Amino acid sequence: MNIFVGSLPFKLQEADLREIFEEHGEVSSAKIITDKFSGRSKGFGFVEMPNDTEAQSAIDELNGAEVDGRAIVVNKAEQRKESPRRDNYRSGGYQGNNRRY
DNA sequence: GTTGAGCGTT
Numbered sequence: 001m002n003i004f005v006g007s008l009p010f011k012l013q014e015a016d017l018r019e020i021f022e023e024h025g026e027v028s029s030a031k032i033i034t035d036k037f038s039g040r041s042k043g044f045g046f047v048e049m050p051n052d053t054e055a056q057s058a059i060d061e062l063n064g065a066e067v068d069g070r071a072i073v074v075n076k077a078e079q080r081k082e083s084p085r086r087d088n089y090r091s092g093g094y095q096g097n098n099r100r101y
Numbered sequence: 102g103t104t105g106a107g108c109g110t111t
Contacts, residue, residue, distance in 0.1 A: 004108055033109050046109060070105095079108055 001055035002080065006044040006073035008032065014045070021047045024061050025054025046077055
């Protein structure tokens with residue numbers, strides 16, 4: 001289950017976020033969203049947990065929990081898919097791979 | 102050295 005985490009302290013790092021969720025279950029990956037141009041944290045991130053039961057428990061326990069003095073927001077993530085369509089494609093190359101500049 | 106609602110680069 002992918003989890004959305006908001007209201008994170010700007011100083012928080014991905015490893016910190018991961019350890020927070022690992023206290024409530026197994027964490028496969030943790031991500032802090034940072035601005036591509038400034039490199040600064042956007043203040044929210046995502047955590048992926050393979051066990052849905054532990055994930056739901058972590059959401060229930062960590063939503064509103066205080067981290068570094070800030071009450072964080074934890075919800076089930078949306079919009080980003082893990083399994084894009086990979087079927088019905090043939091290994092044949094493209095004919096129009098010519099590049100015109 | 103700054104800020105504070107929301108959903109990420111594959």
